[in-house]
Amino acid sequence: MEDFASWLQENMWGGWLALATVLGIAEMFSLDLVLIMLATGALGGLVTSLVTDVVVVQFLVAVVVSVGMLAVVRPGLARRLHTGPELMLGHGKLVGTQALVTESITSQEPGRVRLAGEIWSARPYDETLTIDAGETVEVFEIRGATAYVHPVPRLEG
CATH class of the missing domain: 2.40.50.140 (Nucleic acid-binding proteins)
Known part of the structure; x- marks a missing residue:
């Protein structure tokens, strides 16, 4: 069991990549721009896992990036995508x-x-x-x- 834990810690980037991929694919079905923001947070966790092996730091970075994307990027992006161009006929x-x-x-x-x-x-x-x-x-x-x-x-x- 120790071998699995050490292997998981060394390859945590794979877990973050898998999570980001699953969330990205799920976003294609939901189209509400929430899951893609969470996938971006998972990518933040992936990048952090390449720098440090501390899982808590990876998790915190993933959460901060996800919340930041949801709070800052999603509202403007959703507004832009859900309102079409003004048509003058x-x-x-x-x-x-x-x-x-x-x-x-x-x-x-x-x-x-x-x-x-x-x-x-x-x-x-x-x-x-x-x-x-x-x-x-x-x-x-x-x-x-x-x-x-x-x-x-x-x-x-």
């Missing part, structure tokens, strides 16, 4: 883009802008403005087939 994706005025725009007479390679009907977002052809504007809103735009400020120099 339809005309909403054009809001915030810039366009070129091709026909003058006033509040009484809609003009035209080249927006995303297409010609759009346009009105000024601020009804007191007149925007001349050739100006660059930003799309503030899309209502139906009309873009409501505002001039992009230019640096005078």
Whole structure:
């Protein structure tokens, strides 16, 4: 029995590696990111076992790494994986883009802008403005087939 205990102590890295492997495989079935954090702790125990034969130190390192991964890494990773990208569909994706005025725009007479390679009907977002052809504007809103735009400020120099 003493031979087994000494063999186990000398090859503790194998136990840590087996534990990390089992936890990693189990994570593939659970997908809750807890078991992979514990597997990382087991890898910490494995690295520690290569440095020292003291099992208590290996265990403490494994626990500290596991708790640290669960507390620090998992929340951000879970939030990032469980929320998809924000999808902008339809005309909403054009809001915030810039366009070129091709026909003058006033509040009484809609003009035209080249927006995303297409010609759009346009009105000024601020009804007191007149925007001349050739100006660059930003799309503030899309209502139906009309873009409501505002001039992009230019640096005078």
